[in-house]
Amino acid sequence: MSTRIAFLKGHGTENDFVIVPDPENAIDLPPAAVAALCDRRAGIGGDGLLHVVRSAAHPEAEGMAAEAEWFMDYRNGDGSIAEMCGNGVRVFARYLQRAGHATEGDLAVATRGGVKTVHLAKNGDVTVGMGRAVLPDGDVTVSVGERSWPARNVNMGNPHAVAFVDDLAHAGDLLSPPPFSPAAAYPDGVNVEFVADRGPGHVALRVHERGSGETRSCGTGACAVAVATARRDGADPTATGTPVTYTVDVPGGTLVITERPDGEIEMTGPAVIVAEGEIDAAWLDAATSA
Numbered sequence: 001m002s003t004r005i006a007f008l009k010g011h012g013t014e015n016d017f018v019i020v021p022d023p024e025n026a027i028d029l030p031p032a033a034v035a036a037l038c039d040r041r042a043g044i045g046g047d048g049l050l051h052v053v054r055s056a057a058h059p060e061a062e063g064m065a066a067e068a069e070w071f072m073d074y075r076n077g078d079g080s081i082a083e084m085c086g087n088g089v090r091v092f093a094r095y096l097q098r099a100g101h102a103t104e105g106d107l108a109v110a111t112r113g114g115v116k117t118v119h120l121a122k123n124g125d126v127t128v129g130m131g132r133a134v135l136p137d138g139d140v141t142v143s144v145g146e147r148s149w150p151a152r153n154v155n156m157g158n159p160h161a162v163a164f165v166d167d168l169a170h171a172g173d174l175l176s177p178p179p180f181s182p183a184a185a186y187p188d189g190v191n192v193e194f195v196a197d198r199g200p201g202h203v204a205l206r207v208h209e210r211g212s213g214e215t216r217s218c219g220t221g222a223c224a225v226a227v228a229t230a231r232r233d234g235a236d237p238t239a240t241g242t243p244v245t246y247t248v249d250v251p252g253g254t255l256v257i258t259e260r261p262d263g264e265i266e267m268t269g270p271a272v273i274v275a276e277g278e279i280d281a282a283w284l285d286a287a288t289s290a
């Protein structure tokens with residue numbers, strides 16, 4: 001392997017990512033390497049990592065290669081794997097545009113959650129077709145310290161627990177994953193969103209992400225929040241035929257989420273590349289084996 005590995009740094013509403021272009025899937029990125037790169041003091045720093053691989057070159061994506069040339073091999077900041085990352089896929093598309101692999105307009109991206117259609121707009125916004133939400137039955141409770149809230153179980157390809165709170169400050173410091181019950185609701189862990197109303201069609205959230213901790217934004221989380229809020233408010237576009245749109249404020253910005261009558265959810269927000277450079281492969285080797 002070369003002694004230098006190219007990387008970029010980007011964010012979507014301040015959900016930030018280390019981007020590692022690796023078209024032929026030649027770079028070994030075990031969990032310890034990802035955690036080292038995402039470390040904010042000893043590494044580059046990021047909530048997660050976007051490994052950019054041609055679908056045909058990745059065993060998890062080769063079946064999608066006919067539909068989508070590029071696979072977003074997404075990793076959480078602790079090195080764990082997740083099914084989908086909504087902010088990540090916008091930033092991934094922005095990287096492809098910058099690298100000359102995509103132009104304004106529509107683009108298909110393979111993810112572990114299936115092929116997603118991304119629209120790169122002239123004004124700089126990026127819209128993603130996030131698929132449909134699944135809302136499993138059953139009551140869920142999440143807690144922080146002495147406080148507990150009922151939560152809505154929403155699956156956006158990855159798992160979410162959405163709790164409505166009177167005040168986002170009630171979620172406390174969110175330094176560790178909020179406990180939930182029953183354990184069987186989320187056998188692989190969960191992303192927890194705390195939501196407060198801001199006005200008609202307008203909410204704000206804080207999120208504790210599985211594998212990353214509290215982050216400044218979560219795209220799949222914002223979609224889960226929009227659907228949970230719609231159902232709480234008695235709105236279901238699949239029943240009424242009327243689309244529902246929510247503005248979702250996150251600590252790092254604003255996302256706009258629309259659920260269409262066919263159940264498809266679209267998310268629009270910014271995606272920014274802020275830097276590019278080279279990783280020292282010897283450092284990465286040492287950090288990985290430490």
Ligand SMILES: N[C@@H](CCC[C@H](N)C(=O)O)C(=O)O
Binds near residue numbers: 081085086221
């Ligand atoms: N920040 C992401 C979600 C990333 C994955 C999540 N932490 C998980 O483990 O499911 C987003 O923008 O959706």
